[in-house]
Amino acid sequence: MAAALVISALGLLGLVAFITALVAGGLAALAAVGGLLAMFVFLAAVVLSLVWLERKYLGRLQMRMGPMRVGPFGLLQPVADAAKLVLKEDVTPAWVDRWLFWTAPLLLFLPSYLLWVAVPFGPGLVLRDLDLGLLYIVALSVVGIVGILMAGWGSANKYGMLGSLRSAAQLVSYEVPVIIVALTVAMMAGSLNLSQIVEAQRPVPYAVVQPLALFLFLLAGLAEVGRTPFDIYHAESEVMGGPYVEYSGAHWAVFYLAEYVNTFLVAVMVTLLFLGGWKGPGLPPVLWFLLKAYLVVGFIFWFRGTFPRLRIDQLMALGWKALVPLSFVNLVLTSIYLFYGWPWWGMSLISLAILAALGYGIHRQAAARKPAITLVPAVEVRSAR
Amino acid sequence: MSEVLDSFHPNLSAALDEVVVTVEPAQVQRTCQTLRDDPRLKFDFLRCLSVVDYNDSLQVVYHLWSMEKRQKVVVKADLPASNPTVPTVVPVWRGADWFEREAAELFGVTFEGHPNLKPLLLWEGFEGHPGLKSFPVHDYQEW
Amino acid sequence: METARRLEPVEINVNMGPQHPSTHGVFRMVLWVDGERIVQVEPYIGYLHRGTEKLCEGELYPQIITLFDRLDYLANFNNELCFCMAAEKLMGLEVPERAQYVRVVLCELNRVASHLMFYGALGLDAGAMTPVMYAFREREHIQRAFEAVSGARMMHNYFRIGGLKEDVPAGFKEMVRDLLPGLEQGISECDRLLSLNEAFLARTRGVGAISAQEAVEYALSGPMLRAAGVPYDLRAVEPYSLYDRFDFDIPVGTQGDCWDRYMVRVEEMRQSLRIVRQALEQMPDEGPVMAAGVRRMPRPPKGESYMRTENPRGEFGVYLVSDGSERPYRVKIRAPSFASVQALPRLLRDCYVADCVVVLGSLDIVLGDVDR
Numbered sequence: 001m002a003a004a005l006v007i008s009a010l011g012l013l014g015l016v017a018f019i020t021a022l023v024a025g026g027l028a029a030l031a032a033v034g035g036l037l038a039m040f041v042f043l044a045a046v047v048l049s050l051v052w053l054e055r056k057y058l059g060r061l062q063m064r065m066g067p068m069r070v071g072p073f074g075l076l077q078p079v080a081d082a083a084k085l086v087l088k089e090d091v092t093p094a095w096v097d098r099w100l101f102w103t104a105p106l107l108l109f110l111p112s113y114l115l116w117v118a119v120p121f122g123p124g125l126v127l128r129d130l131d132l133g134l135l136y137i138v139a140l141s142v143v144g145i146v147g148i149l150m151a152g153w154g155s156a157n158k159y160g161m162l163g164s165l166r167s168a169a170q171l172v173s174y175e176v177p178v179i180i181v182a183l184t185v186a187m188m189a190g191s192l193n194l195s196q197i198v199e200a201q202r203p204v205p206y207a208v209v210q211p212l213a214l215f216l217f218l219l220a221g222l223a224e225v226g227r228t229p230f231d232i233y234h235a236e237s238e239v240m241g242g243p244y245v246e247y248s249g250a251h252w253a254v255f256y257l258a259e260y261v262n263t264f265l266v267a268v269m270v271t272l273l274f275l276g277g278w279k280g281p282g283l284p285p286v287l288w289f290l291l292k293a294y295l296v297v298g299f300i301f302w303f304r305g306t307f308p309r310l311r312i313d314q315l316m317a318l319g320w321k322a323l324v325p326l327s328f329v330n331l332v333l334t335s336i337y338l339f340y341g342w343p344w345w346g347m348s349l350i351s352l353a354i355l356a357a358l359g360y361g362i363h364r365q366a367a368a369r370k371p372a373i374t375l376v377p378a379v380e381v382r383s384a385r
Numbered sequence: 386m387s388e389v390l391d392s393f394h395p396n397l398s399a400a401l402d403e404v405v406v407t408v409e410p411a412q413v414q415r416t417c418q419t420l421r422d423d424p425r426l427k428f429d430f431l432r433c434l435s436v437v438d439y440n441d442s443l444q445v446v447y448h449l450w451s452m453e454k455r456q457k458v459v460v461k462a463d464l465p466a467s468n469p470t471v472p473t474v475v476p477v478w479r480g481a482d483w484f485e486r487e488a489a490e491l492f493g494v495t496f497e498g499h500p501n502l503k504p505l506l507l508w509e510g511f512e513g514h515p516g517l518k519s520f521p522v523h524d525y526q527e528w
Numbered sequence: 529m530e531t532a533r534r535l536e537p538v539e540i541n542v543n544m545g546p547q548h549p550s551t552h553g554v555f556r557m558v559l560w561v562d563g564e565r566i567v568q569v570e571p572y573i574g575y576l577h578r579g580t581e582k583l584c585e586g587e588l589y590p591q592i593i594t595l596f597d598r599l600d601y602l603a604n605f606n607n608e609l610c611f612c613m614a615a616e617k618l619m620g621l622e623v624p625e626r627a628q629y630v631r632v633v634l635c636e637l638n639r640v641a642s643h644l645m646f647y648g649a650l651g652l653d654a655g656a657m658t659p660v661m662y663a664f665r666e667r668e669h670i671q672r673a674f675e676a677v678s679g680a681r682m683m684h685n686y687f688r689i690g691g692l693k694e695d696v697p698a699g700f701k702e703m704v705r706d707l708l709p710g711l712e713q714g715i716s717e718c719d720r721l722l723s724l725n726e727a728f729l730a731r732t733r734g735v736g737a738i739s740a741q742e743a744v745e746y747a748l749s750g751p752m753l754r755a756a757g758v759p760y761d762l763r764a765v766e767p768y769s770l771y772d773r774f775d776f777d778i779p780v781g782t783q784g785d786c787w788d789r790y791m792v793r794v795e796e797m798r799q800s801l802r803i804v805r806q807a808l809e810q811m812p813d814e815g816p817v818m819a820a821g822v823r824r825m826p827r828p829p830k831g832e833s834y835m836r837t838e839n840p841r842g843e844f845g846v847y848l849v850s851d852g853s854e855r856p857y858r859v860k861i862r863a864p865s866f867a868s869v870q871a872l873p874r875l876l877r878d879c880y881v882a883d884c885v886v887v888l889g890s891l892d893i894v895l896g897d898v899d900r
Contacts, residue, residue, distance in 0.1 A: 062661035158542045229727050237653050238882050308727045309655030311882045312564050373791045375777035378764035431747050435847045435860035448834050452744055480747025483870040506574035515582055
């Protein structure tokens with residue numbers, strides 16, 4: 001009897017524990033799903049705002065108004081665009097490899113969406129504060145290449161294939177400097193946890209300590225997401241959209257979404273690794289964070305309005321001959337600096353000196369290129385008759 | 386100029402501000418070669434290559450220019466309408482390539498020795514030579 | 529049994545056009561590429577062939593001028609000028625000075641407009657979005673002036689054999705004169721925006737280079753020949769109209785690459801404005817704009833004439849054969865773009881796929897001119 005009581009009590013307990021666990025687990029799962037959903041909504045809002053900002057900003061750079069018709073100051077223009085894209089017919093060309101063709105957008109978008117799990121937006125404001133957050137983000141951001149390759153190959157289009165091969169070469173080679181520079185930052189902070197990296201930026205953000213690293217990271221990051229001047233794999237004047245050439249409607253929208261999410265990721269990573277994340281006087285941390293991120297985005301858009309794009313061989317040369325060696329030099333210098341425990345301004349002086357030398361070299365080269373045009377007076381040509 | 390070209394039995398004349406050299410069709414390539422290479426002439430620039438249809442004969446007209454000497458000359462050759470054949474001048478001036486292709490397509494002139502006398506302007510499968518006077522301007526069936 | 533599969537590099541052929549965004553119209557080329565390198569190029573034209581030469585044989589002389597507007601649709605005045613002068617040469621007409629000055633002003637402005645278009649398009653080809661907006665802002669001013677003069681923005685139909693359709697509107701001189709400072713400033717802005725941009729230099733320097741001798745051999749003309757180092761500008765070499773009265777410089781390059789072609793054109797815009805300024809100063813305020821004694825349906829005497837003018841794209845020639853009737857017997861049009869395109873396979877030797885659009889852009893072809 002007693003045994004039975006004990007057993008039933010235990011059973012009851014077990015049941016209660018099980019139910020509790022179930023509820024708790026469910027709640028946790030729900031929380032996770034809710035978090036992901038919230039993240040999705042947030043990212044969608046960010047993308048819409050970026051599209052609007054880019055069009056407005058480029059318009060202003062080019063002495064235009066940008067979108068003005070839909071909503072006040074064209075604010076609803078991206079919404080209208082998105083609605084149009086979703087409602088559009090989704091064309092499937094006859095010769096595509098359907099399996100690859102339809103999974104490619106997902107494979108590009110999912111990793112670039114999932115890596116936001118580890119991105120902190122403020123103190124404690126993160127879905128999962130991973131200890132290996134930096135590694136996780138760097139690792140996941142490479143997976144998207146597979147999606148681009150699949151899209152290019154699957155759409156049975158030569159432009160698509162050219163574009164996707166370009167993207168593979170470009171993204172793989174620029175992953176190296178990105179990782180090395182991220183490693184440098186991790187060494188300085190002594191952690192791969194992004195929150196701790198932000199906290200470690202004391203007394204000054206790493207942008208001041210490591211201007212060279214910031215420069216390298218920004219350049220390589222631009223190439224990673226394929227923004228001008230590195231928008232080679234989807235250059236519309238050469239390969240007409242590259243891997244995306246055969247997509248339309250909602251599937252194209254997914255590519256578009258992934259691209260802007262990635263652009264925003266670069267801005268966020270620059271903010272976290274170099275600009276001190278959410279730190280700043282006065283304003284709430286999240287606001288500071290977004291402000292900094294949008295500033296970096298503005299910088300990226302500015303690039304787009306100013307530069308032509310490079311050629312693939314020049315891009316590879318820049319990557320392997322300039323960015324990779326420089327990032328290694330920076331890594332070595334940083335380890336020396338950390339080993340001897342110099343004050344932070346020592347490192348920033350060294351870094352600045354290298355950056356200045358680089359800038360001077362480029363300037364010298366540019367100055368040496370005088371216009372090769374000579375003016376022959378027409379009178380001379382006429383009198384030579 | 387006449388002494389340089391004497392061996393080709395040219396017919397020299399003047400029209401407005403141009404000197405016109407008329408030669409036999411078979412002599413065109415050699416005449417042009419001489420015109421280009423002779424140090425006293427050096428006509429290195431082919432301005433224009435035209436064909437004019439005079440019903441019973443087709444006339445090929447070369448407008449030449451010398452960059453160095455600042456001279457111009459017109460070379461003409463009359464081809465029989467029944468068999469319009471003339472040696473190509475592509476070996477003399479590379480730029481003659483498309484001009485000759487166009488002339489061949491629109492007028493049916495055969496340029497002997499041309500490396501690639503494919504149709505250039507008209508759609509694939511077009512029949513006839515629309516440049517000729519015998520080709521109606523307006524009332525032919527469009528596809 | 530394992531079958532050995534060897535992976536071999538293959539050349540693929542890529543079809544570019546006629547609906548590609550950077551072919552400047554309906555131009556098609558087939559590229560054989562080995563990875564990113566171009567092995568062979570074959571251009572295909574004819575998508576815009578309207579048989580203008582044949583049409584001319586069936587039209588009256590005044591009607592033909594409208595056809596010439598539609599050849600090189602970025603340099604309409606220059607085309608009209610060439611045809612009118614070919615007929616005038618045949619008829620021995622003396623065009624009144626005022627008409628000649630107006631022609632020069634309009635042609636030079638048209639050259640600037642055309643080069644601005646080139647500037648924007650080359651920027652787009654190289655992947656820069658902004659230049660085209662700057663260029664079009666400036667071009668718009670010129671187009672407005674054209675509209676004020678001829679009533680049309682593009683297909684003007686304003687020149688006539690023997691002069692002009694009608695006198696320019698009152699205040700034409702002041703209007704153009706007020707235009708010039710803004711244009712000069714705009715051109716300088718364009719120059720600063722793109723010319724020495726590192727990425728642009730990387731894309732255009734040494735790309736698609738051609739030597740002076742080869743350029744002559746390929747019958748290239750205009751800015752392309754000058755970029756290769758030959759000071760060949762018909763306005764100076766064989767001055768037509770009033771061009772022997774103006775003082776201007778001919779920009780000449782050395783390398784013959786895309787950048788030189790670009791720089792030559794940018795400099796040419798400034799020189800054109802110089803000519804416009806001088807022409808406005810010298811232009812008589814009053815006077816007829818039509819030669820005396822020209823019939824409404826001109827009939828040039830039997831004979832032939834070859835007239836050539838310096839168009840923005842190069843040497844534009846009209847070979848006019850007349851049999852004395854009111855319709856020309858034969859009109860042959862020597863189109864500068866036509867000669868340029870045939871050099872494309874040579875220019876694209878050892879280039880990359882991405883270069884192909886830049887080189888094509890630097891040729892500045894107009895398909896209406898190529899196909900006629």
